[in-house]
Amino acid sequence: MDQRSELAEVERSPHVELRDVRIAYKKPSESRYAIVADDVGLRIQQGEFVTIVGPSGCGKTSLLLAIDGLLRPIRGEILIRGRPVTRPGRDRAMVFQEFALLPWRTVFGNVAFGMELQGGRPSPERVERYINLVGLNGFERHHPHQLSGGMRQRVGLARALAVNPEILLMDEPFGALDAQTREVMAGELLRIWQVERKTVVFVTHDIDEAIFLADRVIVMSAAPGRVIAEIHVALPRPRRPEQRASPEFAEYRSCLHRLLFQEGRGEADREKAG
Amino acid sequence: MTGLATRLRLVRPALLGALPFAVLVVVWEVLARSHVLNRVLVSSPSLIVAALAKQLSNGTIQRDLAASAVEFAIGFGLSVVVGVLVGVVMGWYRPLSHALAPPLWLSYNAPFFALSPLLVVLLGLGTPTVVAITFLITVVPIVVNTAAGVRNVDHILVRAARSFGATDLQIFRKVALPASVPYLMAGLRLGVGRALVGVIAGEFFGGKTGLGYSISYFAGTLQTDNMMVSVVIAAMIGVFLTQGANRLERWLDAWRGWG
Amino acid sequence: MSLVDGARYRLAARAPVRQRSPAATTALMAMVVLLAAWQLAARWGLVKHGYLPAPSAVAVAGVAMARDGELWQNAQISLLEFAMGLALSIGVGIPLGLLMGWFRTVRELFEPLVMVLNAMPRIALIPMIVVWLGIGSISKIAVVFIGGVIPLIVNGMAGVRDADGSLVRLARSFCASDLQLFLKILLPGSVPSLLAGLRLAIGHAVIGVVLAEMYASVRGMGYLLQSYGTNYEAAQLFFLVIVVSAAGYLATACVQLVESRFQSWRQP
Numbered sequence: 166m167d168q169r170s171e172l173a174e175v176e177r178s179p180h181v182e183l184r185d186v187r188i189a190y191k192k193p194s195e196s197r198y199a200i201v202a203d204d205v206g207l208r209i210q211q212g213e214f215v216t217i218v219g220p221s222g223c224g225k226t227s228l229l230l231a232i233d234g235l236l237r238p239i240r241g242e243i244l245i246r247g248r249p250v251t252r253p254g255r256d257r258a259m260v261f262q263e264f265a266l267l268p269w270r271t272v273f274g275n276v277a278f279g280m281e282l283q284g285g286r287p288s289p290e291r292v293e294r295y296i297n298l299v300g301l302n303g304f305e306r307h308h309p310h311q312l313s314g315g316m317r318q319r320v321g322l323a324r325a326l327a328v329n330p331e332i333l334l335m336d337e338p339f340g341a342l343d344a345q346t347r348e349v350m351a352g353e354l355l356r357i358w359q360v361e362r363k364t365v366v367f368v369t370h371d372i373d374e375a376i377f378l379a380d381r382v383i384v385m386s387a388a389p390g391r392v393i394a395e396i397h398v399a400l401p402r403p404r405r406p407e408q409r410a411s412p413e414f415a416e417y418r419s420c421l422h423r424l425l426f427q428e429g430r431g432e433a434d435r436e437k438a439g
Numbered sequence: 440m441t442g443l444a445t446r447l448r449l450v451r452p453a454l455l456g457a458l459p460f461a462v463l464v465v466v467w468e469v470l471a472r473s474h475v476l477n478r479v480l481v482s483s484p485s486l487i488v489a490a491l492a493k494q495l496s497n498g499t500i501q502r503d504l505a506a507s508a509v510e511f512a513i514g515f516g517l518s519v520v521v522g523v524l525v526g527v528v529m530g531w532y533r534p535l536s537h538a539l540a541p542p543l544w545l546s547y548n549a550p551f552f553a554l555s556p557l558l559v560v561l562l563g564l565g566t567p568t569v570v571a572i573t574f575l576i577t578v579v580p581i582v583v584n585t586a587a588g589v590r591n592v593d594h595i596l597v598r599a600a601r602s603f604g605a606t607d608l609q610i611f612r613k614v615a616l617p618a619s620v621p622y623l624m625a626g627l628r629l630g631v632g633r634a635l636v637g638v639i640a641g642e643f644f645g646g647k648t649g650l651g652y653s654i655s656y657f658a659g660t661l662q663t664d665n666m667m668v669s670v671v672i673a674a675m676i677g678v679f680l681t682q683g684a685n686r687l688e689r690w691l692d693a694w695r696g697w698g
Numbered sequence: 699m700s701l702v703d704g705a706r707y708r709l710a711a712r713a714p715v716r717q718r719s720p721a722a723t724t725a726l727m728a729m730v731v732l733l734a735a736w737q738l739a740a741r742w743g744l745v746k747h748g749y750l751p752a753p754s755a756v757a758v759a760g761v762a763m764a765r766d767g768e769l770w771q772n773a774q775i776s777l778l779e780f781a782m783g784l785a786l787s788i789g790v791g792i793p794l795g796l797l798m799g800w801f802r803t804v805r806e807l808f809e810p811l812v813m814v815l816n817a818m819p820r821i822a823l824i825p826m827i828v829v830w831l832g833i834g835s836i837s838k839i840a841v842v843f844i845g846g847v848i849p850l851i852v853n854g855m856a857g858v859r860d861a862d863g864s865l866v867r868l869a870r871s872f873c874a875s876d877l878q879l880f881l882k883i884l885l886p887g888s889v890p891s892l893l894a895g896l897r898l899a900i901g902h903a904v905i906g907v908v909l910a911e912m913y914a915s916v917r918g919m920g921y922l923l924q925s926y927g928t929n930y931e932a933a934q935l936f937f938l939v940i941v942v943s944a945a946g947y948l949a950t951a952c953v954q955l956v957e958s959r960f961q962s963w964r965q966p
């Protein structure tokens with residue numbers, strides 16, 4: 166066995182690959198499936214930052230759940246490093262749109278939760294580090310019901326980061342944050358991503374955020390969601406807030422705007438911008 | 440093939456659920472017949488069926504059922520009317536709910552059936568005493584739950600309704616009432632169970648007919664077969680009434696638009 | 699690693715007391731008015747004479763019973779029967795209920811039986827239990843057990859089955875094993891439901907122990923109630939009813955105190 170060529174093969178093949186994925190939910194009391202996403206093909210490289218935008222209800226959350234292994238596509242397959250996904254794995258962690266915090270645990274306990282499940286008791290210092298990272302120091306002993314929506318969301322973020330996954334699946338992780346915190350968190354996320362070379366799949370409704378963070382923006386159509394465009398964002402890294410005001414940024418913005426609005430009016434051309 | 444499999448899957452819960460009953464009946468019968476258990480003390484399914492047939496033919500069951508049903512209906516009905524009225528008023532006027540809180544909580548688990556000797560003297564043996572005990576034991580949970588329901592109506596909803604120009608009556612009919620339905624139902628459910636306990640316990644100590652009276656009488660005279668008949672019927676009535684409560688709850692949910 | 703935040707709970711539990719003090723005043727005043735009305739009604743003989751004892755007479759009778767030790771002796775026996783029966787029903791009911799919530803087959807097997815036992819007036823079994831187990835403490839413990847175990851089973855099952863789906867998904871996402879899912883999500887998630895079940899169980903247990911003792915016994919609170927009742931000693935009877943009611947309230951209130959701590963998790 167030539168180990169080097171195998172390694173090279175791994176390098177070249179995508180980290181996450183979706184092939185003609187169709188996701189559907191069974192309607193209660195019916196045997197018929199309601200298709201929520203169809204024909205989704207994606208190749209995400211190791212260390213790539215991909216954002217997904219699309220109208221509400223187009224199946225973005227469902228797609229992330231499928232990549233995480235919580236939902237099985239009824240057609241097509243999802244591969245991670247060439248291996249089909251059958252169940253959740255330690256290489257992936259998800260930030261849930263609805264936060265999913267344990268109401269009976271404190272912030273500290275919630276952040277520790279993921280680590281706890283994946284191998285014994287985490288050291289308090291480690292938990293503390295991630296609490297600081299999302300700016301919740303001082304709130305360790307608060308329970309979720311004592312936090313604002315944005316704070317709750319950051320607990321979910323810290324919980325996912327703390328297990329140090331290779332792939333971060335983030336479902337509108339900044340949706341409940343105010344504009345300032347949102348930008349600060351975006352910068353922080355990029356910093357972590359750059360240092361730890363994670364692969365990120367990031368769902369958002371915010372066009373600016375999608376561009377600012379991404380190597381590539383995936384645009385989806387209304388339900389049943391299909392990929393209608395992939396936009397490579399060629400802005401230089403590391404990204405700085407000033408870039409949001411640049412003409413290139415504006416171009417990406419208007420392009421995405423057009424795609425999403427076209428989609429809103431009806432049939433969209435399958436186009437690839439880049 | 441698949442049709443059979445699906446049908447099997449559908450009846451599976453029913454089959455599994457019937458199993459413990461079947462095992463109980465068979466084991467009981469076998470143990471009784473082989474004299475491992477004393478048949479005078481524990482009876483047996485076949486003896487119970489025989490006793491049931493006899494009670495049906497001589498009218499004991501019909502008489503018991505009629506008496507218990509009347510007591511239940513009056514006691515429970517009275518509790519619902521009084522309980523809901525008092526509960527609504529209590530939920531609406533805070534001070535009243537504060538004032539009534541201690542006596543209510545004290546009577547929540549009170550052994551009112553112990554007062555039966557006094558009630559028998561005051562009201563007379565049989566139906567009046569049993570109804571009084573049933574009422575006393577049933578009304579409290581209905582009051583408490585109704586009051587909680589009215590009290591917990593979401594103030595944001597009330598404010599929203601006001602801002603759309605709703606009158607007080609409209610708020611009561613369209614916001615407060617639907618919002619307190621779950622609490623009311625919880626109260627009624629508890630109430631049904633309590634009222635059954637009230638009727639049976641009342642008849643133990645202050646009745647002259649009825650299921651509870653029969654249970655106690657047959658037990659006292661060691662007619663275990665006959666006692667079991669009454670116990671089984673009491674259980675069936677409980678199941679029947681619970682199903683009724685479930686039906687009512689679904690109907691109310693549909694009325695609220697959750698159907 | 700769930701850090702129970704004791705300090706916060708204590709604060710939260712203390713704060714409302716100060717707020718509630720006008721309510722406490724109202725309650726106290728209402729009590730005084732009620733007692734006065736009762737006293738006058740008894741004095742004027744509104745109810746057939748002798749059958750509504752005045753509060754003062756009840757107090758006098760109570761003091762006498764407490765003095766000669768009769769009250770405590772019998773209360774002790776009832777308390778013991780109550781505690782043992784309840785402990786037994788907790789030990790059996792909670793594990794069984796959780797098991798039924800967790801394993802579909804166990805649930806399908808026992809749910810109908812539990813539902814029948816839940817719907818029926820279980821006190822109807824008292825005479826049968828007395829016939830089988832005699833008039834001693836064993837039969838009382840059995841009555842308390844049967845009264846308490848069913849609501850605990852039902853609520854344990856509901857607690858597991860009504861678990862928050864998004865939390866189950868979360869645990870699965872972090873590769874929780876079945877055991878971890880049970881211990882870290884389902885079990886803590888069903889605590890409120892179990893506490894509500896415990897409150898119901900206590901209610902059934904109090905009624906059960908008194909009723910069983912009244913039905914057939916030579917000692918215990920139910921026995922005292924029965925013997926003073928048959929002698930029409932109304933003052934003593936009222937006193938005993940109040941004592942039992944207060945004990946039932948106290949036990950329920952303890953559970954409610956714990957419950958109110960867990961209430962705060964529930965997101966609005």
Ligand SMILES: Nc1ncnc2c1ncn2[C@@H]1O[C@H](COP(=O)(O)OP(=O)(O)OP(=O)(O)O)[C@@H](O)[C@H]1O
Binds near residue numbers: 201222223228262
């Ligand atoms: N558990 C479920 N059972 C049935 N249908 C579901 C379920 N979850 C989601 N759906 C349906 O699937 C579709 C896509 O849902 P999904 O949550 O993936 O959308 P989304 O793109 O994340 O929307 P949003 O941007 O609003 O979060 C919706 O029409 C929704 O009704």
Ligand SMILES: [Mg+2]
Binds near residue numbers: 226262336
């Ligand atoms: Mg979503």
